[in-house]
Amino acid sequence: MDETFMNPQQPPLGPEASLDLTKAILAHTSGSPCQRLQTLACEYVDGELDQGQASLVRAHLEHCHACSALVTALTEMKRVLPTLAQVDPGPWFTQRILRATLHAPRRDSAFNLRAAWFKLLHRPRIALEIAYLGAAAGMMGLYLPHPTLPEAGSLPAIVRTLSPQHLVQPLLAPAKRVAGAVMQAEKRTSTALKGAFLPKEGLEIQAASGQSRWQLMSYKVLTWLKRAAGSLHSSAKAEEKSSKPANP
Amino acid sequence: MVRTGDELAWEAFVRQFQSRVFGLAYHYTTQAEDARDLAQEVFIRIYENLALIPDEDGCLPWILRITRNACIDHLRRRKARPPLWDLPAEELFDLRSTERNPEDLHFEAARKGLVHRAMQELTDLNREIILLKEIQGLGIEEIAAILGIPVGTVKSRSHRARLELAQALTAVGMGG
Numbered sequence: 352m353d354e355t356f357m358n359p360q361q362p363p364l365g366p367e368a369s370l371d372l373t374k375a376i377l378a379h380t381s382g383s384p385c386q387r388l389q390t391l392a393c394e395y396v397d398g399e400l401d402q403g404q405a406s407l408v409r410a411h412l413e414h415c416h417a418c419s420a421l422v423t424a425l426t427e428m429k430r431v432l433p434t435l436a437q438v439d440p441g442p443w444f445t446q447r448i449l450r451a452t453l454h455a456p457r458r459d460s461a462f463n464l465r466a467a468w469f470k471l472l473h474r475p476r477i478a479l480e481i482a483y484l485g486a487a488a489g490m491m492g493l494y495l496p497h498p499t500l501p502e503a504g505s506l507p508a509i510v511r512t513l514s515p516q517h518l519v520q521p522l523l524a525p526a527k528r529v530a531g532a533v534m535q536a537e538k539r540t541s542t543a544l545k546g547a548f549l550p551k552e553g554l555e556i557q558a559a560s561g562q563s564r565w566q567l568m569s570y571k572v573l574t575w576l577k578r579a580a581g582s583l584h585s586s587a588k589a590e591e592k593s594s595k596p597a598n599p
Numbered sequence: 600m601v602r603t604g605d606e607l608a609w610e611a612f613v614r615q616f617q618s619r620v621f622g623l624a625y626h627y628t629t630q631a632e633d634a635r636d637l638a639q640e641v642f643i644r645i646y647e648n649l650a651l652i653p654d655e656d657g658c659l660p661w662i663l664r665i666t667r668n669a670c671i672d673h674l675r676r677r678k679a680r681p682p683l684w685d686l687p688a689e690e691l692f693d694l695r696s697t698e699r700n701p702e703d704l705h706f707e708a709a710r711k712g713l714v715h716r717a718m719q720e721l722t723d724l725n726r727e728i729i730l731l732k733e734i735q736g737l738g739i740e741e742i743a744a745i746l747g748i749p750v751g752t753v754k755s756r757s758h759r760a761r762l763e764l765a766q767a768l769t770a771v772g773m774g775g
Binding site: 389390392393420421424425427428429431432433434435436437438439440441444445447448449451452453 | 606609610614621622623625626634642646711729734735736757761768
């Protein structure tokens with residue numbers, strides 16, 4: 352007869368073999384209990400588990416080194432983290448605050464306005480926004496229908512001498528400059544973004560991988576502006592040609 | 600009394616909350632000088648709105664909310680995540696430690712440095728939840744209001760954030 356059967360006091364398996372057997376059984380049945388322990392670990396450390404569940408967790412921790420390390424780290428965190436709430440800023444900090452508040456001169460609205468204007472001008476996208484507004488204003492000046500002038504007799508002489516051509520002509524040169532600046536900005540941005548996009552037909556753009564919405568939008572805006580600037584440039588050239596006197 | 604602008608009350612107010620404000624700013628920026636500038640900015644904003652200071656219970660969450668918003672604005676302006684860099688234990692200005700033994704002080708500071716470094720491994724939202732809940736001790740509803748996310752999200756994220764941080768700490772040898 353088998354000796355272990357004759358002597359039930361002697362365990363049939365060593366501790367390591369027993370552990371391996373437990374793992375093998377769990378792997379074929381409920382799966383690893385470590386994941387279940389992870390869902391309970393925070394509550395266990397906070398003392399929020401009922402007695403039954405707490406004793407099951409403790410029993411698992413006796414046999415699982417990884418989970419035991421995790422619970423020890425959670426316990427240590429619970430002790431250390433609250434001590435990080437207050438950090439001494441240094442000996443002169445209070446005086447610095449009092450100087451900046453109690454003893455500072457009162458700001459008037461003009462100062463605030465200046466500071467706000469300074470802040471506005473130093474925003475990162477301000478150059479692009481100014482170029483866009485300038486191009487849009489130039490195009491509006493050229494392509495929007497001009498209001499019909501009232502009767503000649505009711506206007507001052509200087510206005511009577513103005514024609515739509517006189518109103519639009521001064522806008523051409525700055526519009527050309529803005530269009531040129533926009534095209535240059537677009538070239539620079541295109542070179543930088545080239546690697547990230549797979550351009551399709553027309554304006555369809557597909558990001559190669561997770562590019563930000565801002566990059567996609569700015570590429571679309573710049574491509575549109577390039578087209579608008581291109582047509583502005585060619586119409587300005589046509590205007591110039593037509594205004595030059597014919598060669599004798 | 601601080602709402603009336605009384606200078607002594609204001610000084611007491613600053614001394615009461617400066618470590619909290621600086622601590623939160625420091626954990627967001629990881630740069631002591633940036634944290635001081637931000638903390639000063641926060642106190643100036645508070646000073647310019649003294650009449651809005653809430654009652655005692657709501658005061659700390661209100662101040663931490665202003666601090667957090669200032670830190671987020673600063674990080675956006677800097678356009679960078681807080682970089683992961685070796686944090687010497689001496690960088691943590693913690694003079695409130697009750698440890699008297701210099702060796703224990705150094706050990707404690709090193710532990711805190713380890714935790715601070717491990718926090719930089721977390722996602723932004725998880726790190727904020729750890730900062731506001733586990734470190735600053737705010738309630739779940741207050742955190743949900745500050746971050747603009749549902750209460751349920753804060754609860755579930757809080758557990759995940761703690762596990763994530765514990766795993767990061769276990770990886771560097773804390774625990775076990």
